[in-house]
Amino acid sequence: MGVYELLERELGGGRVLRDEAALDSYSQDESRLGRFPPDAAVLARSREEIEIVLRLAAEHGIPVTPRGAGSGLTGGALPVRGGLVLSTEAMQGIRLIDPDDRIAIVEPGVINGDLQRAAEAQGLFYAPDPASLAMCSLGGNVAENAGGPRAFKYGVTRDWTLGMTVTLMGGETLKLGRKTPKGVTGYDLVAMFVGSEGTFGVTSEITLRLLGKPEAAAALIAVMPDPVAAGRSVSAIIRRGFRPRALELMDKASLDHVRSKAAFTFPANAGAILLIELDGESDALEGAILRCGNLCEELGAEEVIVARDEADRERLWLTRRVCSVALREAYRWKQSEDVVVPTGSIAELLRRIDQISARSGLPSATFGHAGDGNLHVNFLSNENPRDGDVAARIKTALGDLFRATLDLGGTLSGEHGIGIAKAQYMAWEQSAEVIDWQKRLKRLWDPLGLLNPGKIFPD
Ligand SMILES: Cc1cc2nc3c(=O)[nH]c(=O)nc-3n(C[C@H](O)[C@H](O)[C@H](O)COP(=O)(O)OP(=O)(O)OC[C@H]3O[C@@H](n4cnc5c(N)ncnc54)[C@H](O)[C@@H]3O)c2cc1C
Numbered sequence: 001m002g003v004y005e006l007l008e009r010e011l012g013g014g015r016v017l018r019d020e021a022a023l024d025s026y027s028q029d030e031s032r033l034g035r036f037p038p039d040a041a042v043l044a045r046s047r048e049e050i051e052i053v054l055r056l057a058a059e060h061g062i063p064v065t066p067r068g069a070g071s072g073l074t075g076g077a078l079p080v081r082g083g084l085v086l087s088t089e090a091m092q093g094i095r096l097i098d099p100d101d102r103i104a105i106v107e108p109g110v111i112n113g114d115l116q117r118a119a120e121a122q123g124l125f126y127a128p129d130p131a132s133l134a135m136c137s138l139g140g141n142v143a144e145n146a147g148g149p150r151a152f153k154y155g156v157t158r159d160w161t162l163g164m165t166v167t168l169m170g171g172e173t174l175k176l177g178r179k180t181p182k183g184v185t186g187y188d189l190v191a192m193f194v195g196s197e198g199t200f201g202v203t204s205e206i207t208l209r210l211l212g213k214p215e216a217a218a219a220l221i222a223v224m225p226d227p228v229a230a231g232r233s234v235s236a237i238i239r240r241g242f243r244p245r246a247l248e249l250m251d252k253a254s255l256d257h258v259r260s261k262a263a264f265t266f267p268a269n270a271g272a273i274l275l276i277e278l279d280g281e282s283d284a285l286e287g288a289i290l291r292c293g294n295l296c297e298e299l300g301a302e303e304v305i306v307a308r309d310e311a312d313r314e315r316l317w318l319t320r321r322v323c324s325v326a327l328r329e330a331y332r333w334k335q336s337e338d339v340v341v342p343t344g345s346i347a348e349l350l351r352r353i354d355q356i357s358a359r360s361g362l363p364s365a366t367f368g369h370a371g372d373g374n375l376h377v378n379f380l381s382n383e384n385p386r387d388g389d390v391a392a393r394i395k396t397a398l399g400d401l402f403r404a405t406l407d408l409g410g411t412l413s414g415e416h417g418i419g420i421a422k423a424q425y426m427a428w429e430q431s432a433e434v435i436d437w438q439k440r441l442k443r444l445w446d447p448l449g450l451l452n453p454g455k456i457f458p459d
Helices: 003-011 020-027 047-060 112-120 138-144 189-193 227-239 252-258 282-298 310-321 323-330 343-360 388-407 423-429 432-445
Strands: 040-043 064-067 084-087 094-098 103-106 161-167 173-177 202-209 216-224 246-251 272-280 303-306 333-336 364-369 374-381
Touching: 003 040, 003 047, 020 040, 020 084, 047 064, 047 084, 047 161, 047 202, 064 138, 094 112, 103 112, 112 138, 138 202, 161 189, 173 189, 216 227, 216 282, 216 310, 227 246, 227 272, 227 282, 227 343, 246 252, 246 310, 252 272, 252 323, 252 364, 272 282, 272 310, 282 303, 310 323, 323 333, 323 364, 323 374, 343 364, 343 374, 343 388, 374 388, 388 423, 423 432
Parallel strands: 040 084, 064 084
Antiparallel strands: 094 103, 103 202, 161 173, 161 202, 216 272, 216 303, 246 272, 246 364, 333 374, 364 374
């Protein structure tokens, strides 16, 4: 009996998807890096089922690719070596929200936005807010150490993950971590598993930290004369002691693409905008947002638009949220990158992006989480990206962007991970020794190299 028949026998009839149509959606993800059809897919419903799959797959030498909602942008959920996709998308239970201990215990398939709403209904707050929060799963967030606009004040998924139940290739299950915010007992294995891109184990339960929901939030948009002034202002705002929960930047090209969708009219010569959001006690917020607006004017803002109420705040955010969609509508092809530089170097990176764009002949648009120095740089084209000349220009532009980022003391990925998209560039940032030690860690957790093979490290 083959492994898939054995799986059917242990999981129950109809649980192992094998027909081409059913497998199609598991052969791709939002990275659009290609189609990699698996031989089969299982939608796990429990930890016990995950154990069965990982035990039988290890016994038969079958590669397994864990998958959440498939919203990843670096191809982490693509079964590049075939085998089996193990999806946790059907495990959508929120098992506990405890207001006294301020924790949530969830299954990995819970959608980020669903947890946010469930926490808020009890006066609580889960901060990590990837722009994909309506579609991405918490299992995927943990595997990628997802961030978002609010990461500037509140940190990324790792800062909110207290514990997890994880099953290793072979079927052994471990309970890692704790329920308390503090704890230094032994090595921090939770921190190691968060961000491991589904290459160490498959999570079946996650314990997340919650906070009390901030009383109120206030936002403004500062229209800056040019991206360089916007970049410089980011450091100045932080230096003056402001701690916005979000400090986002959009360059002129991004702004031009969202003009028709935005609820505000920006001056035609606006060079960039900063979207700044503060939160805290309502009494203090009004004064704080006005002081922040005044500082932006001091730093050269040509106009400051302050949200007057909640609906206004939503409209300000719409400008930022529609950015990606607007670029996709305007161009046939969009390569979205996710680099990070120290905030003092944002202005210089923006200057170099303009040069790279001019050299390559590829239009660019840059926006992102400037408070963290994390910029999404988009190279755009209406030509076929597989065409030899265009493909070569794209490759050169990406290489130049990564070199500039590293040269400025930055890093290749702030929140989207490495996956297959950036594996070939790992050695540009990290020494051969550091990469080798990471591979040894991988072998420790997955000696047969069967869990999510082909990811993070170049072959
Ligand atoms: C429009 C858009 C906007 C986005 N904005 C952001 C953003 O602001 N910030 C951000 O950080 N990301 C963003 N992303 C990227 C993406 O949403 C995140 O990487 C997200 O965390 C992926 O979650 P997922 O459930 O879709 O995971 P998938 O794409 O299914 O998988 C991602 C990785 O997680 C692993 N994995 C999934 N589930 C498990 C599990 N149970 N156990 C072990 N490994 C698992 C997979 O093997 C894979 O390596 C965006 C994506 C899109 C399409």
